[in-house]
Amino acid sequence: MVDTCDCCKGIERLAPQATANRPGLRALAYRVGTHATFLETMKARLSSLYIDVPREEKDEFGQPKFDRIYPLHKLRTRAQDDPAIALLDAWALLGAVLTFYQERIANEGYLMTAVERRSILELARLIGYELRPGVSASVFLAYTLDEKTTEPVIIPVGAKSQSVPGPGELPQTFETGEPLEARAAWNNLAPRQARPQTKATIQTVNAMRVYLKGISTNLKASDPLLIDFGDGTRELYRVVDVAPDSLLDHTLVRFQDWRAAPTLADKVRVSLQAVVSALRDTASLKKSTAKSEFVARLQDMAAKVEKRAAVSNDAELGALHEKTLSNLEHELQVANDDVKFKNVKAWLAPIVENLRVDAATNMVKGMAAGTGNAASIGDTTTAAAKGAGVADVISKLTLPASVPPRSTNFLTRAPDKVFTANADIGNQVLTSLQPNLHRTLAPALSGGKATGDNQIHVYALRAKAGLFGGNLPRLPIYTRGEDGTVTITGYEPALDLNSAWRGLVNKLAPLPVIALDVENDKLQAGGWAVLDFPIPGFDDVTGALVAGTREIAPLKISAARATVMPIKGNSTRSTQLAVTPAWFEGWETPRIRLMLSSSEVLTDSVVYAQSEELALADEPMPSELCGGQENWIELDEWYADLKSGRWAIVSGERADILDAFGKPVPGIKVSELVMLAEVIQDVSNQDGEPLTRGKSDNQFPDEKLHTFVRFAKTLSYCYQRDTVKIYGNVVKATHGETRKEVLGSGDGSQALQSFTLRQPPLTFVAAPNPRGVTSTLQVYVNDVQWHETNSLAALAPKDRKFITRANDDAQTTIIFGNGEHGARLPTGRENVRAMYRNGIGKGGNVNAEQISLLMTRPLGVKEVINPLRASGGADKENRDQARENAPLAVTALDRLVSMQDYADFARTFAGIGKAAAARLVYAQREIVHVTIAGADDIPIEPTSDLYRNLMLALRQYGDPFQPFRVELRELILLVISANVRIAADYQWDKVAANIRARLLDTFSFERRALAQGVALSEITSAIQNVPGVAYVDVDLFAGIHEKKTENGVRRLKTPNEITDEIKQYVAQRESEKNLPDVQKKNPQRQVFAASAGLDHGALRPAELAILTPQVPDTLILNSIG
Structure with missing residues (x-):
């Protein structure tokens, strides 16, 4: 057996170490040794170090002989405090320092291993790539x-x-x-808010209503209202409700046919209006109480109730009535619990009681049934919050704004559109030919009426009376029986017109004078009297009189006088009215005979008189304002000299975001940039179009000439008209501040003379060139402008040009020629000056x-x-971005041929952080689809200079016949839940913070690429490599895709769709909670990020999978044990 523990080895030589490195490393190992290896090696050589000393004698080959001496052989100590060993330690330290910096220098010499931005900057310059300086917003x-x-x-x-x-x-x-x-x-090119009323607008299909001037009409429910439409027709109506509007100084009066019975909705409106009026009447309160916050809250509630009641349909009124009662009962309880609101309680209690009485009737209960809960008064709860139509709401909220042409030069103009009837260009040409008309032409043309007066007149009838003799009681007929008892056996016949109006009835002729049963000195000539009278009918079989119909007769009063009329031997005061036309004018004789002889006509007729004309107000135009390219927008007056190609911004609250009741949600304010395409001065037809351009010739009365505008692109949103503001004085601006400074004095004897700008950073604005930016620097020498170039190498000796170099601190240096490559500066005193702008970066995205x-x-x-946010600003290219982008500069070479060229070109464009290209077949043609993401994921608006210039540059440097499309990336937000066991002696909060930081860095925007998926092993590896982690168990790993395809359109997912998607993963884990570990399924191994392509017929840009710090709960870390 071989023992490899090295425990028996002694001191050995460890330096120099090998410096060979395999490809693809993030850092080079280039040190031949460290302090430890140097010291170890020198200690190992203490015993083996020798010196060969030559002797005088030579060997057999004639070479001198040597004596080998071991000078340190007797140095046997290895103690650290020995002077000799300490000297070796010092040399080892020196070697360690030298090799440390040598390795650093070696790493800085390669693009992929350099850690200093300056190194990458200089390396990139070797291949002609300048680090992107950033771009101005x-x-x-x-x-x-x-x-x-x-x-x-x-x-x-x-x-x-x-x-x-x-x-x-x-x-x-x-x-x-x-x-x-x-x-x-x-x-403010204000849209027109109101227009004259016509018979058609008053007698609408859904509801009959009229707008009157002022808020003191003294009208109330059930009052008679006479409207003379000016076309020979006059109608009597019954007032349903009255809604004054102090802000617009008009009163909305809803009415119905005089014969129609009030509907349940009418009664509820009357009840609510009574509450509103009572809450506004604070005369019984002390001044201090009336101004209190409590009363102010109640009056605010009243305003909201009035506003909602005015626009609610019948189905909503009952629920609104119940909600109002509930709110007021709550406020009454608050007043009851607090002694300081004693007066308020006494004032509020009757209002609540009256509302309770109305709520107890079947009318409100019937209307409230089936309507559900009413929204809170003034509630801004959207359908999204109620779970209804969430997808539609989100889809509308994310609808991009319209994108006008990039400048006035890109606006398509047609002569037949420019020089058309009533176009404002005619006025502009005229004032140009005759400048003295500049001040007078527009007022003269717009000041007078363009159409006739409005012939509609509205009258309130303040007095009510019967016909003379109609209220005379009939006397009983007494009969004495045989037993002497007196009984009533009947009544005298009721009088008819023949018997009651002796002297006024002229045989069977119409009646030019009518007599009232009261004396009224307020009735005057010129006023109106309206008779509401019955018309008896005949029974076709018996020929007897039967109940018939009723008829309305509006009569003009030509004279009125108080008089005394005899009747049944008595004299009674009356008012006689001479009227035109005469009553029964144009009737046939038999019919007049019937009317004169009918007692029903005398007793059941009612006269409404004492007419008071109420001035018509203009009616509000439709609340929604949409249109632009196809639809004209009518402005509220004549705006002179507006020209096509001018910028404007439309701002207001959206009218297409609806709540659960189908009403616009207030407070959703947006803005759109637009460009004027056409401007005309015209009157409106009744369809809201310019008369000369519309399909209808029906004009409004009382009209003046107004300005109509049409935009180059249709508005994306619909706005609530009364919130719209159209800014007309609009101009484009960019981030940065102009500086003017003297750089110094030129010296003709100095080659490559240079100057540094004093106020960095230099501003670069977006431009349609390969770099994506152009400098704002202008240099003047002896008041002659010199121009910037990329390199001095190709310049002639007299070329007045210079180059610039920016260091790592964004300080810009201007370098002039040496006399051979570019001209030298002429000698002079402070003759070199610069004008430039400073300020750049994403800080400008305000x-x-x-x-x-x-x-x-x-x-x-x-x-x-600035009604719209600033966008397109990006910081200078950082180290890691430059490391990846520098090689791309030699791939596209400022021309777009292959598909990859589009991605490389876009990637090196200033302000773009990531780009990917794909070849797709869309709409039966082959396109190049380019997905982009802003540097540091900055917002990129389609109207920003950055986006527009990228589009223009791709067109200019690519195939002009190759269709392409540029879209912003779609995100995939990672969701991770991990259980972590930490090693002994480590603190969980510290380790958890380090894990979170590591994961956020590993899966950050900068670290991930478009269409790059995320593997479970990457997450496990990242967590496991954090110091203090013993092991990790990832129990949830998923990705939330930003959008989904629905009906061929990409839309944002709804909140419920997002949570439901994650719930599916959680439910799976919960179902396996009690299973043995071997039976549990692992989390999905990978979240895939798709490249650009078609998803169920919709174009889907490339996806980017990241972990975001903005939603901390997408990363859940739990400690084990």
Whole structure:
């Protein structure tokens, strides 16, 4: 048996060690020895070290003989404190230091082993690759001018604005990239909110309603309302409910046909409106109590109830009534429990009691049945929270915004569209030809009416009366019997018009005068009186009078007078009204005879008079605002000089995100960047389109000319009209601040003269070139601009060009030529100056509405805001990114031929962190699909300069006939649950923190590649290699895919779909909990990340599987024992 324990070996020579390394290592072993091996080797040589000393005598071959001397043979001590051994220790230390740095230097000489960014920077330059400097974020700014500013304001290129930093952030400066003509009128190109009412809009199919000016109409439920439609028709309606709106200064009046019985919904609305009115009436409360938070909360509830009741359908009103009662009962209990709300209790109790009475009736119970629970008053609970339509809600929330053309030069314009009827370009040409019309043309054309007056008139009828003689009681007829008893055997016949209105009835002619049973001095000529009277019928068999129908007769009062009329020997005061047309005008004689002789007509007729005209208000336009490319958007007034190709931003709350009741969820605010494609000045037809462009010729009355705009691309979202704001003074800006500085003095005697910019980092903006960026640096020598180039080698002696070099600290040095390759600087005093911008990186990706500080304030400019978030900003290329990207620079070579070229080109594009390409067949053609991920996974908006310039560069440097598609990566979030046994003497919290850090690093964005799967063995290995881990048992390993395909469309998974997916894995483990270990199934061995392809007909980009720190519970660590 051979003993290999080496326990019997003595001191041996261990240095020099071999320096050969196999390929693919992350670090080279290049040390010939360490302190220990050097010291061990020198100790081993103490006994064997010899010196050959030559002697004078020679051997038989004529060579001198030597004496071998062992000078250290007698040094037998090996004690560390011996001076000789200490000297060896010192030399061993020196050798260790030298070899340590020698190994470091050797590692820095290779791209894959270098650990210093500077080393990779210099190595990359050897193959012509410059580390990407980062890219500036881009954003669109909206300026607001002072309303008093009447003249256009030019906001120059380079106008500065600054962001308001959040916690842990620094202010970021942005500068405009192009001049902007701004006007105060363009601060908000407000959509039109209201339009004149017509007969068609008042008599809608779903509900009859009218909008009146003001909030003090003094109308209430069941009041009569007369509407003269101006076309010869006049209708009497019964008011159902009245909803004043103080904000819009109008009142919505819902009504129904006069003969229609009130519906249950009408009664519930009246009940709710009574509650609202009572809660707003705080006159009985002390001033301090009326202003208290408690009362304010109740009044806020009243406002929400009123708003919801106004838009609720019949099925929802009952549930709303019950919910309102429940809320008020709770508030009453609060007031009852607190003595300081004693007055509030007395005020609130009757309101609650009245509501209880209404709730106890069958009307509310019947309506509430089957409607379920009402949403909380003012509740913003979405259908997603209720589990209904979650997928649809999420799909709408993730719908990308519309993407307009990249600039005005990319907007397609057609002459027949530009020079069309009522196009604003005609006005612009005219004011250009005659500048004196600039101030007067628009007001002259937009100030007057373009259509006739509205002929619709609405009247409230304040008085109610009967016909004269109709209320006269009939006297009984007494009869004395044979026994002397007097009994009532009947009543006198009721009077009819013939007998009651003697002197007013002229045979069988219509009645030009009607007499009322009351005296009313408020009835005046010019007003209206409406008769609601019965029309008796004939029995076809017997010929007797029978009950018939009722009819409405609106009559115009031409004169009114109080008088005394005789009846049955008495004189009674009355009001006589001369009316046109005469009552029974145009009737046939037999029918008039019937009416005059019918007592029912006299006794059952009702006159509604004392008309008060209520001014019509404009009705609100449909609450949803959609459209853009195909649909016109009507603005609220004439906006002069708007030009096609101008940027605008549409902001507002979305109307297409609905709650469980189908109502828009408030507070979902979004913005879209748009470009104006057409601008015309026209009136609207009744379909909401420009009259000259629409399909209908029906105009609105009382119309003025308004501006209509059409966008280059259709809006992706629908907005709630009253929340929409269209910013018209919009300009593109990029991150960075302009600096101007004198670099120094040129010296013609100095070759390769250089200067360093004082304020790093230099800003690079996105550009459609192979690098993806272009520098903002401009250098002037003797006020003549010199230009940057990539290399001095190809320059002629007189070429006025320079190169730049950025060190690892982002400091940029400018290097000029040597007189042979590029011109030397001319000698001069401070004749070299630079203008550049500094500021770059993902810090510029600020949130929406975070840029609000004006640093450049032209006269008249009031404020600035960014309705859309900034995007596209990326930090400079780090060490590991450069290590992977540098070799790619020599693969694509600035041209795109193969499929892999697309991926390599995109990967080296500034701001792009990962890229993969695949050849797919989609929509019956072959395309190149490119999946990208931003550097550090920064957000990349389709409207950002980064995305647009990448698309343009791929088109310019690739085959112009090769279709391609660029999409953002889809994520797979890993879910891991592991049980860990730690070694003795280790603390679980420390080990768990180290495990979490190791896993987050191993499966981070930087460490993983697109379409790279994750194996269970990788997880186990990563955990096992953490110090203190004895062993690990992974009991859950899964991946949550970001999206799924449904009906040929990729959509985000819903929260329930995500949790259900993981529950399946958990349920499997739970079912095996009591089984022997040998019968338990292992977790899945791998999570696959797919490359780009087709998934059930939908394009799926490449997937990226990572572990995210943003959701800590996706990594669960438990201690064993």
